[in-house]
Amino acid sequence: MKEKKVAGYSFFQFENLSSFPTLEHFITTRHPLLDLRKEEGRERLKRVVGKRDIFTVNQVHGAQWVVVEENSSPSSFSEVRADALLTQRKGVYLGVKVADCLPVIFFDPEKEALALLHAGWRGIIQGVHLQVAQAMRNLFSSSYHQIIVGIGPGIGKCCFSVGGEVAKFFEEKERGEQNIGRKEGEFLINLKGFLFDELVDQGFDPHKIEVAPHCTFCEKDLFYSHRREGEKTGRFMLLASLKEGR
Numbered sequence: 001m002k003e004k005k006v007a008g009y010s011f012f013q014f015e016n017l018s019s020f021p022t023l024e025h026f027i028t029t030r031h032p033l034l035d036l037r038k039e040e041g042r043e044r045l046k047r048v049v050g051k052r053d054i055f056t057v058n059q060v061h062g063a064q065w066v067v068v069e070e071n072s073s074p075s076s077f078s079e080v081r082a083d084a085l086l087t088q089r090k091g092v093y094l095g096v097k098v099a100d101c102l103p104v105i106f107f108d109p110e111k112e113a114l115a116l117l118h119a120g121w122r123g124i125i126q127g128v129h130l131q132v133a134q135a136m137r138n139l140f141s142s143s144y145h146q147i148i149v150g151i152g153p154g155i156g157k158c159c160f161s162v163g164g165e166v167a168k169f170f171e172e173k174e175r176g177e178q179n180i181g182r183k184e185g186e187f188l189i190n191l192k193g194f195l196f197d198e199l200v201d202q203g204f205d206p207h208k209i210e211v212a213p214h215c216t217f218c219e220k221d222l223f224y225s226h227r228r229e230g231e232k233t234g235r236f237m238l239l240a241s242l243k244e245g246r
Contacts, residue, residue: 001210006048016148036236053074057078063083065082066085066086067139068092085116091244095237095238096237098152098238100227108146111146114240114241114242125173150212151210153215160188162187170194179191192212196209
């Protein structure tokens, strides 16, 4: 990943996606004026990135997805319960808010199609990433091998300790066991590794998947973390847009 300054704010971008002229994307960082849980933070972000509409949904830690159509309006999505947005519409942003869960982007440069996912452990177990991939194939005729993936900053295996009940969900998956560590009676889940492995198993090109090295729990100066700070913590956001006029 690489850091980029915009209007005095620090953002991150994926190296593997930053070279495409048809795509614009940012990952915000911890800043009191850009807490994306708050309306004023979202309005400020909109001004920073060019006053374009930002589509978000009411994220529920599941595997439901929605499509942003040409006639869709952001206000109609605010109460939609889902964890992923898909589109081929240009000139608007999709956004997912996170604070330990993984923000994930799928970009098909051939079909100019885009999807953003909020992938927490519950959504990953339900296969949100696999369902969105299938939806892109069905809706946009995307080929898995052509999709460029960015798996953003989230809680790392170093810090995501869970009890046996949660670990069992992963142990039952084909790629689960190799992404579970054990330390002092606790289970440590590698969400990024599990996501990566399942996508590769489906036919995604491993060389087209970039995984952010950042752990949101460890890096308290850079990112909000729900596990570290509880309900009071803010949210950062992955947002992306297909550019117009290309």
